[in-house]
Amino acid sequence: MTQLSACLIVKNEALFLSHCIESIRSFVDEIIVVDTGSDDDTVEIACRHGAQVYHFAWIDDFSTARNESLCHAKGDWILYIDADETVDAINAAKIRQVTTRKDITAVTVRQCIPQQSGNIANAFYSEYCRLFRRHPAIRFEGKIHEQILPSIERLGGKVLCTDIVIHHWAYAASEEKKQRRAERNLRYLLTELDRNQDDPFLYFNLGMTYRELGRRYAAIHSFHYALNKDDGCIKRELLGQTHLNLAKLYLESGDKTSAAHHAQMVATFDPANPLPDYMLATLAIEKGRYKKAIFHLEKALRIAKGETGVFSNVELNLAQIYLELGSCRCAAGDFVNAEHDFVRSMNLGPAVALPCLLLGNCRFLRGDLAGASEMFKRALSLNPLLEGARHGLSLCHPHE
Template sequence: MRARRASDLRRSQRRELPRSPVARPASRAQASSAGGVLLSACLIVKNEEQFLDRCLLSLEGLVDEIVVVDTGSTDRTREIAAARGARLHDFPWRDDFAAARNHGLDLARGEWILYIDADERVRPASVSRLRTQLADPWHVAHYVLLHPRPGFTPYWEMRLFRNDPRIRFRGIIHENIWPGIHAYRAARGGRIGRSELVLDHEGYERDQEVKHRRNLPLLRKALKEDPGKVFSWCHLATIYASLGKDRRAEKAWKAGLAVVRKRPRSRSGEDTLPYLGLIQWRLARGRDTRRLLAEALERFPHNHQLHWLRGITLMRAGRPGEALPFFERLVACGRTGEIDRFLAYDARLFDVFAYDSLATCHFKLGHYAESRGYFELAAKHDPEKLEYRLKRALCARLEGSSTDGSPGGR
């Protein structure tokens, strides 16, 4: 059960590793009283039979116990959890994600918590290195890398933290663990680290209608209580857009944007979301985005998707030569791996989408050899797309015409 797991994106945006002084190491009494349990995996579920077994299988050998909190499953979810040896507990759903998650934390016996959702899997990792890292008494929490959906780049997200009663979730939706971590650090100090764990999320590939119906009233209620939640505004806008309620979607994105504009400037991935959502929404409807895109790029000059959108707008405006550097930069980032971890990006931005756009720009400039080369690269990355092979052949023919003196050369 999850409320758009990129919801944790908001709290995971605090990427800078704080260097606050460490007052004293964490107590070992907790581990001793727990019978030597170091790491507990905690998850809340409801009707997750499609994913749960793969999730639990990925945790075997990595964690010391699995705590599954069921909020009312009617399928085989409970049976699957029991078969995998999880500690299964019931918690009646009361429209509050933090309450359900905190119930699981209260039941966990480990010194550390890994919180995960049923539609996520942990990639194979070195158990010895993880346990050595968690044995360090000077750390309070660690980020993990999360791939939010297949074919997307990962971003850092807070998923590993000490099992301490001060560290609990807050918020009925897009629940936030950071206030608890800050409370712990204020009392005891402690560092924030980065683990080697990598998680893959599968759930966005299924029908979202049921989740939309569940999340819509929760988002409205949460925003009424705290209208400063940027991610919640963007989630609300996405739901409205999927329901065809365009005016409400635009209004929600604008509300999130208004919050961001009042904040101090940062590299927060969350703060880019209303810009990206509104720009792409307007572009899809043929509306002018130049001022908003310029503002976004000035505020977030390193955001890859904004670079992509700038290149697209220049290309559509009949300025392919000016668009080229934006797409070339994306290809370079993909080849070197210098992709920021503040947001998750569609990985195709760095290869097939960029190659397609570069090929189109060069074609419009009459650079048929260069265009053919990029269409060839695009075809290698997406061999099922006949369009690239056809355009590559067209470029080869035009390239030949230009070399024999026929019209159509540079």
């Protein structure tokens, strides 16, 4: 039977580690934990859950620490995972199944990063190689944002792309921890750039780090460097992410022309991302161009639902998208289809008052006073303080 080793490097992960190990212990044959200097309960938790724990002095190099974990593994296959990640039962079965294949060297998975409620995106997905055969020549490279694929490619190994999902709970970390991590990453990235000033991947990660630290113009500068330094080797998806981040940053700074340009560029490199169309819809709405906004919102929906033939790398808040689509149709005078969108929003989302209010407004505008009154009453039942619904109800019953 194929043996599977899970390999982790950790430091002060007491908050997350038990959840990670509990999610993988049923389908892996051994768990290797390399601790790089924890002073909390991390090591105790790992031991209590049956992991093999090894200690390694941190030398500001993620690849070296990762490779240390590989040295202790005995399995035919390696699953590398972080302490703030989990694997559910469905994806665990997929992992065990794929490791029975004889014709592949490695497997890519989709890392899912759930977002806090209220975002237009419920989750983001990124493709990473997380599962590979144990081999002395397969090793991590790069002091930070380490990669395993280059060594696999040099061996001529076949890499299988899959729909296996690993959940990464990044948002659950405290703001203080996120700040410390970003400041640490900035130091490492700047050190790496001193050695290699032509690596677009480093500039991309530098831009992401500056953005996380709130340094908008430094982030913009770094992302442009990533585009200028591209020699054709960087993944097209990362080029799409670079343009998307530039679009967001320019939108935040008020440069809507540049924001629109970079949003349009995303589809060239990353057609699986619905967010640029959502941004273009937002810009169109600001100009009162509702038909154009409808076009982009409908396209974002098709991408998000996988109707374009590729896995979407963003899970959109569909209830919010239908709410905005209905509002655009209503503004464009298409009340019938607007109502359909508001109903979809109500069915997809939690019990909130806004879609009921907007559906009531739509019915009122086309003269369906009974239907409008019903929706205004439902909106008030969900939010008794919603003045718009109270006003709409009074218009439906002017003599009461």
